[in-house]
Amino acid sequence: MTLPSPVLVVTGLDDVTADVVIEELGQRRVPVIRLDPADFPTAVTVNAQVHGSGLVGEVRTRTRIAALDGIRAVYWRRPGPYAAPADLDERDARWCVDQARYGLGGILASLPGAHYVNHPWRNRAAEYKPAQLAAAARCGLRVPPTLLTNDVDAARRFAADHGPVVYKPLYNSDYTDPQGRGMTVWVEEVAPEALDDGVGRTMHLFQQRVDKVADIRLTAVGDRLFAVRIDGSPGLDWRRHYDDLSYELIDTPAGVAESVHDYLGRFGLAYGAFDFGLDAAGEWHWYECNPNGQFAWFPEHITSQIASAIADRLQHPDLDRR
Incomplete structure (x- = not known):
């Protein structure tokens, strides 16, 4: 089936966060093609030529076909590792994996006219903690x-x-x-x-260590901010205690919001999951930003709002391009 102006979702099979966004797009009747680079070359075929406007051609999965220059947006989530046919020896397999990474990966990162949430190269640059720390400090966030x-x-x-x-x-x-x-x-x-x-x-x-009274996960989708106060963690790292946690949507202070948008702009991100510690005086202490952080573990009333905001950007990429 050839899809007109689809959203390309680059991720593995087991990705609940991508699933909720794909479900939202489906309810809006937005065509989606889901692709995992780990399925190349056995279940993914690509033909690409270079024309004056960039790359043209098509990408095929087992069930979908899309024109490379017709993809409206790319949701880059959690793709599996590039692979090689199982019958190759180690040396040849390693060579094929590199060719796939720089060939297929380069094509998926160079789709003409597509809006990325986020572009994979932007994600990679924003994953380095020293760069995060330096950017957060320059943006005026309170860094311990x-x-x-x-x-x-x-x-x-x-x-x-x-x-x-x-x-x-x-x-x-x-x-x-x-x-x-x-x-x-x-x-x-x-x-x-x-x-x-x-x-x-x-x-x-x-x-x-921040003397905190609660944690905050702030999920930024373009200009929209979803700050969630997390209470109930008995230890430093709340990710170890999901069953003990409670969640509440709260307002983001104007100064923090301005700094978060500045941070996203510095890295060229359309999406970011920011972690803060909240102290007794109400100050937000910045910890890190995961440019591809999860959100589907929140209660449904929070998850659905974030999924809708991401779907908005993928469905209507011209509304707010970064």
């Missing part, structure tokens, strides 16, 4: 004292001067135990005496 280092002596001094201090991973890489079971590295408080030579083995991020 932070140290990035592989120097154990500097880490101990920072923890002594700014304690209590927490450790945060710089990137959520896949991490497994000796039995191959997936593990998560959480935000944890650390004492100066607990820091050892392991600090010197890689880069670490240490940050002064």
Whole structure:
């Protein structure tokens, strides 16, 4: 089936956040083509030629066909890793994966006229924590004292001067135990005496712990902001305690809203999921921004509003392009 002016959703099969947006688009009768680069080349075929207006041609999945120059918007979510046919040896498979990444990936990132939420290269640039921290500070957001280092002596001094201090991973890489079971590295408080030579083995991020009374997840969709106060977490990292949490939509202070929009503009993002700590005085302390953060775990009345805002941008990309 050839789809007229579809929205391309680039993601894997198991993506609840993408599912709710696709459902919203379906209710609006907006055509959608869902594509996972992990299905290339076995279930995805692409033909692209370069013309004066850019790339023309088509992309085919098992059930859909779309013209490359007819895709109105791209919702870039959680695509699977590029793959190679199973019958290839390791060397040839690695070569094919690289060709797919830079070939298919380059095509999907260069669709003429398409509006991206977010563009994959913008997502990648905005995932680096040092760049996030620097941008947040320049935008006027309240950033806790932070140290990035592989120097154990500097880490101990920072923890002594700014304690209590927490450790945060710089990137959520896949991490497994000796039995191959997936593990998560959480935000944890650390004492100066607990820091050892392991600090010197890689880069670490240490940050002064915010004396918070609640957490805030602010989801930005273009100019629309959905700030959710999160209460009930018994520990530092609320992601460990979903069953204990309550959620309330709240207003975003004008100064924070202005800084968030500035932040999005600096990275060229149409979407961002910002995390803050709220102290007893009502101050918002910025932690990070996930340019591709989840939101479908919120209660339905919150999830549906965010999904609708994203669908608006995908359905009507000319209303507010970044």
